Amino acid sequence: MKKAIITVVGKDVVGIIAKTAAYLAKSNVNILDISQTVVQDYFNMMMIVDLSKTKKPFDAIVADLSAIGRDLGLEVRCQRSEIFERMHRV
């Protein structure tokens, strides 16, 4: 499995999850888990996704998601999951 973490941060707007999920489905990226929280008035969403079936290069997914975020006035990032696993799991 090639896992990545997608994060969405910004003011809450309608359609954040729908738009992101639609893009991921179209790109054959499987969503493993979704969670969300509000920190200091900012909406934070995290998706754990599996990239092993997608044909798109990682860079393209990063750029596409970032563009979707820009349209909604949000910051959308996609990072390989190892950076979080290494930092928080011994």
Next chain:
Amino acid sequence: MISGNFRKAMINISEVIETNKMILEENLDVRTITMGISLLDCADSSLEKTCGNIYTKLMRLAKDLVRTGDDIGREFGIPVVNKRISITPAAIVGSACCKKPADFVKIAKTLDRAAKKLGVNFIGGYSAIVSKGMTPADELLIRSIPRAMACTERLCSSVNVGSTKTGIDMDAVRLMGDIIKETARLTKDNDSLGCAKLVVLCNAPDDNPFMAGAFHGVSEGDCVVNVGVSGPGVVNHVLKSIRGASFEVLCETIKRTAFKITRVGQLVAQEAAKRLGVPFGIIDLSLAPTPAVGDSVADILREIGLEHPGAPGTTAALALLNDQVKKGGVMASSYVGGLSGAFIPVSEDQGMIDAVDAGALTIEKLEAMTCVCSVGLDMIAIPGDTPASSIAGIIADEAAIGMVNQKTTAVRVIPVAGKKVGDTVEFGGLLGHAPVMRVSPFSCEAMVGRGGRIPAPIHSFKN
């Protein structure tokens, strides 16, 4: 269907937010991926051939370095700020073909040309290791440094003048006083910037990824990847949440934070080594500040409880900080090396600059601080009319601290041509800006002029 084990290992949202906050708000980054390259097999009795061999080898091994660093940065979402190269000390590589200082300058130009072509921001190793004595080639290289620094952009130079095992080569120390002055003179149009890329060391490590002291020592393999991590902003931020807590809590918090920072460095280092097809060397566990606001070691010292670095208690605060960074980082990485500790450069740390401006921090206090932390008197602007003998005296003091305490120490001072105490010097970029600091006006001319070397210290009767 997701299995129970997988669930348990899954990262949660607060951990993700914590990591990204470190990166986006607290300046967590991977400071440098430095590829160490041996140039021993490039040596030839013909200068032209040597330069050709050097250029070809650098191009072959480092062609993907910058792209790989950028790719990794994008995929993990963390800035990999610098991509750099360190090489075998040039005095060794050029010893068979260089008959005069100008010959070494040709090697310097070749290295600079390669660095520009490869897109790395610095190449280090225009160096001589003369801890016990200088070969004719060592001395030629040292004498070529001012010209080499004046006609290159990305080249860094270092000279190791002493070690715990050998003592201090005072002839080299005296010579370096003159060389630093001459480098300042030849680069005076750029606020003597050449001196910012020249460092004099004692007990220099073979695997340091940080400039200006990086070189690829002769104890190393053919090619290796070393990584320097950083994150003073992250440490500073987390300390804000435990204001007033006991030393136990303080130290545990720094240690935990250093662990997290270093784990990221280890991940990036392993990934870089794998993609470049080169062995992973070491992680350098350093808190390296930048002029960016919040990316400051001085701010950590203030958060520990000092009004300014330089106040009484500074040496103790720095000692505990340095030790906890190492304790936390060591467990996070399979191999640790380089300089590993807190850096206290003046011009590259806004908090240090503020402390000097406030009159809290002097060269003498900085010298005491270097006894308990990484490296030494770093990026300090001093008056342009400081005598070469006084600079040599400063080098001798730092080398003595390193020699006796079995640690790396260094001097990177910039006697800025035409500037005096109270003036400010602008180096730009990562090198920052610096107030010109006062140097003791009392002479050490007769002492540094003696010639010869200081014997190695005894390692018993520790007092």
